[in-house]
Amino acid sequence: MAKVAQGALDRAQELYEHRGLRARELTAQGSKFVGYLCCYTPAEIVTALNMVPYRIQGGVGRPLKHADQYLETIMCPYVRSCFDLAMGGEYDFLSGVVIPHTCDAMHRIYDTWRYYIKPPYSRCITVPHMTHQASFEYFQKELEDFQHSLEHFAGRSASEDDLAGAIALHNRSRALLRELYELRKREPPLISGTEVIRVLVAGMTIPVQEFNDLLRDIIAEVRERKPIPDSKPRLLVAGSEVDDVAMIRLLEDCGASVVMDDVCTGSRSFWVDVDPAKGALPGLAARYLGGITCPCTYRAGKAAERFSYMGDYVRDWGVQGVLLYTIRFCDTYQLDAPEIIEYMESLGLPVLYLEDDYIMPPLAQWKTRIEAFLETIEAKKQE
Numbered sequence: 001m002a003k004v005a006q007g008a009l010d011r012a013q014e015l016y017e018h019r020g021l022r023a024r025e026l027t028a029q030g031s032k033f034v035g036y037l038c039c040y041t042p043a044e045i046v047t048a049l050n051m052v053p054y055r056i057q058g059g060v061g062r063p064l065k066h067a068d069q070y071l072e073t074i075m076c077p078y079v080r081s082c083f084d085l086a087m088g089g090e091y092d093f094l095s096g097v098v099i100p101h102t103c104d105a106m107h108r109i110y111d112t113w114r115y116y117i118k119p120p121y122s123r124c125i126t127v128p129h130m131t132h133q134a135s136f137e138y139f140q141k142e143l144e145d146f147q148h149s150l151e152h153f154a155g156r157s158a159s160e161d162d163l164a165g166a167i168a169l170h171n172r173s174r175a176l177l178r179e180l181y182e183l184r185k186r187e188p189p190l191i192s193g194t195e196v197i198r199v200l201v202a203g204m205t206i207p208v209q210e211f212n213d214l215l216r217d218i219i220a221e222v223r224e225r226k227p228i229p230d231s232k233p234r235l236l237v238a239g240s241e242v243d244d245v246a247m248i249r250l251l252e253d254c255g256a257s258v259v260m261d262d263v264c265t266g267s268r269s270f271w272v273d274v275d276p277a278k279g280a281l282p283g284l285a286a287r288y289l290g291g292i293t294c295p296c297t298y299r300a301g302k303a304a305e306r307f308s309y310m311g312d313y314v315r316d317w318g319v320q321g322v323l324l325y326t327i328r329f330c331d332t333y334q335l336d337a338p339e340i341i342e343y344m345e346s347l348g349l350p351v352l353y354l355e356d357d358y359i360m361p362p363l364a365q366w367k368t369r370i371e372a373f374l375e376t377i378e379a380k381k382q383e
């Protein structure tokens with residue numbers, strides 16, 4: 001009997017559910033994986049040195065076993081969860097770890113990780129919190145130092161061509177992801193928010209070329225779908241790290257369509273390309289410092305200017321309601337939350353704000369609030 005080819009979305013789900021499996025296979029064949037936290041790590045520099053960037057994720061639904069002995073409890077639970085998994089050996093295939101200084105939790109975990117887990121290579125990248133000309137110049141120099149330290153670890157250097165090739169590969173990946181997000185504009189969207197999270201997380205665990213091939217197949221598979229017409233409330237999810245499907249699946253099980261996001265694992269991580277015309281390091285500095293819309297980078301201006309990109313998402317993806325999601329003790333996001341809510345309400349959109357402890361999300365409590373929220377959107381549609 002002919003073997004049935006595995007669907008591309010099934011493959012993404014397999015990679016999502018067994019994170020690290022492919023990395024372990026490739027490590028056994030001689031590949032080196034460098035783990036990183038946060039979307040400010042320039043993965044292109046890792047790829048240019050023929051190593052594989054691997055986005056470290058936490059474990060939603062997995063109670064902590066080790067972290068409480070080392071980290072205070074009033075600290076970002078996502079960061080605590082990542083460290084907990086690392087202490088349990090989940091990331092023992094990694095040759096190194098890179099952690100940008102974006103928030104205090106990230107900065108402090110770098111020292112703890114280095115001290116207790118002792119990866120062969122470790123690096124903290126200082127990320128300026130402003131976007132003046134001097135900030136970009138500083139950040140470019142910081143990326144140059146990061147490149148040199150990784151070259152020293154790799155035992156080889158990255159040429160301009162290596163960097164340009166890596167930038168092209170990662171830009172291709174971003175373009176394919178934007179193409180996939182285009183398919184969410186349809187009514188109903190051709191791909192669910194739950195499936196999108198699986199694809200994104202899966203892609204952060206495999207080499208970029210392999211992800212690009214998978215993404216092409218996923219896009220082709222999704223385009224073939226013929227969904228039954230419906231008109232579920234269309235939501236934008238905004239906030240910090242969402243690397244698990246639990247909350248998105250709950251929203252969709254309650255009757256919503258999650259059509260767009262502004263979260264760290266989602267559009268924030270890939271929306272803006274590196275401009276190759278600027279040259280490798282200036283292009284990377286411009287893209288990572290200037291192109292990522294995280295509240296850890298201070299941007300002056302009124303909410304209407306700072307969040308106008310989300311206004312564009314609302315218009316282009318036909319968004320009817322916003323779920324604002326923050327992780328407990330994430331000062332960075334929680335300081336911005338009131339202004340985000342005010343901005344979205346000024347666009348006439350209902351907002352539901354959920355604060356999460358990340359490790360054990362209170363799904364049953366949320367269900368009631370989500371159902372009431374979706375009713376509000378439905379009522380608004382009838383007005």
Ligand code: SF4
Nearest residue numbers: 076103105240330332
């Ligand atoms: S969720 Fe907030 S506190 Fe946690 S790592 Fe991200 S920015 Fe830092």
